[in-house]
Amino acid sequence: MPSPSPDGLARITRFFDDEVAAGRLPGAVVLIQQHGRPVYLKSFGVRDVRSGVPMTPDTIFALHSMTKPITSLAAMMLIDQGRMSLSDPVAKYIPAFADEKVGVEATGMDGSRVLKLAPPARPVTIMDLLRHTSGITYEYIGGALIEHAYMAAHLFGGRFDNAEFADRIAALPLARQPGTLWRYGHSTDVLGRVIEIVSGQTLYQFEKQQILDPLGMTSTKFLLTTPEEQARMAEPLPSDPILVAAERARRSHPEWESGGGGLVSDITDYARFAQMLLNGGELDGTRYLSPAAFKDMTADHIGDGSGVERDFFYFPGDGFGYGYGLAVRVEPGEARPPPPGSIGELKWDSGSGTYFLVDPKIDMLCILMEQTQNERGRITPAFTKLVYDAFAAPN
Incomplete structure (x- = not known):
């Protein structure tokens, strides 16, 4: 099994030094871990260009969509315990979903495009929420008329918790028939509300008790409450x-525990979560998912035979399918040369630039913590290539 070369790791250091020096990043923290031990951990730049406080491994980052794997694990734990089922209609837990309609673009009498409402061919299920096939979208994806309906609904107006937010989503048209298209959206936020109903706890209470505390993830939460914690927070560039x-x-919504994007964490905490995934759902003698449930979570549920299409906004990436809350590498991919990595690799990233992958083939995980939307599309693939180049280079 390959181990990373010193020269390969030095290239990662030079890359991030250059990004910070050029002013494209305020800073970053990078971890590569193999066989359960860090082989590379470095901090670059500053937490906030206004304060100039250096980045450190305990810097806290907004995870945005890297919240989704944690919420998905929480749901899978409840499924594993028999407390809910993948096939359950969401309306079983959130009654407003019983009246869900599908938005279909049509031509009006005056020739304009209008959104007509059609009944769903089948109910939205828990599986649909986990694999993003619910027809629930984001306000910036899904076609002009769906996007307009989402924007007009003022989803984020006033104060709201998961119960209110799920009802607001249920009042909106689905962008597609359930189960027919992988499309990113607020599905995991709705899943967070289902977890609350099934568990009888808030989303944070359940995740803290069942996942975060057992894993020792003491800096992972929806809301920072002390000045000491808030001082550790990384900030994006003002530009x-x-x-x-x-x-x-x-x-601005501290009352909302967003299962799709609300958690903050540091790299040490997230490494515990990632190592548990790399170990197949177990860490330090505690099992979080049965082997069968873990296998189901990390299998491709949108591939051939699933009936699920992939649209232009297909996000998991070249060579990847999607399980429950995680992208899973199922083939080399169409690019030549193919993207670096291994069949069976799991990953996810976020709009704030945070990114992680676990590679069982070489027993390796890597995590990038940064706060950048401007540069993440360029930095994430460059970082992945540098990591795999380090493992491919002669020692």
Whole structure:
């Protein structure tokens, strides 16, 4: 089994040093771990360019969509315990979903495009929420008329918790028939509400008791409450307007425990979660999912024979399918040369630039913590290639 070369690791250091020096990143923290031990852990730049406080391994980052794997694990634990089922209609737990309709673009009498409502061919299920085939979308994806309906609904107006947010989503048209298209969206936020109903706890209470505390993830939470914690928070560059606005929106709703994007964490905490995944659902003698449930969570549920299409916004990536909350590598991919990595690799990332992967073939995980929307599309693939180049290079 290969181990990383010193020269390969040095290239990672040079890459991030250059990013910070050029002003494209305020800073980052990078971890590569193999056989359960760190082989590379470095901090670059500063937490916040305004304060100049250096990045450190205990810096806290907004995870945004890297929250989704944790929420998905929580749901799978309840399924594993027999407390709910993948085939359950969401309306069993959230009655407003019983009246869900599908938005279909049609031509009006005056020739304009209008959104007509059609009944769903089948109910939205828990499986649909886990694999993003519910027809629930984000307000910036799904076609002009669906996007307009989402924007007009003022989803984020006023104060709201998971119960209120799920009801707001249920009042909106689905972008497609359930089970027919992989499309990213608020599915995992709705799943967070289902977890609350089934468990009888808030989402954070359940995740803290069942996942975060047992794993020792003491810095992972929806809301930072002490000045000491808040001082550890990483900030995007002021010149990163999309992420600055997203962070302002997230922080303006401390009452909302968003299962799709609300957690903050540090690299040490997330490494515990990633190592548990790399170990097949177990860490330090505690098993979080049965082997069968873990296998189901990390299998491709949108591939051939699933009936699920992939649209232009297909996000898991070249060579990847999607399980329950995680992308899973199922083939080399169409690019030549193919993207680096291994069949069976699991990964996810976020709009704030955070990213992780676990590779069972070489017993390795890597995590990138940064706060950038501007540069993440470029940095994430470059980082992945540097990691795999380090393992491929002669020692």
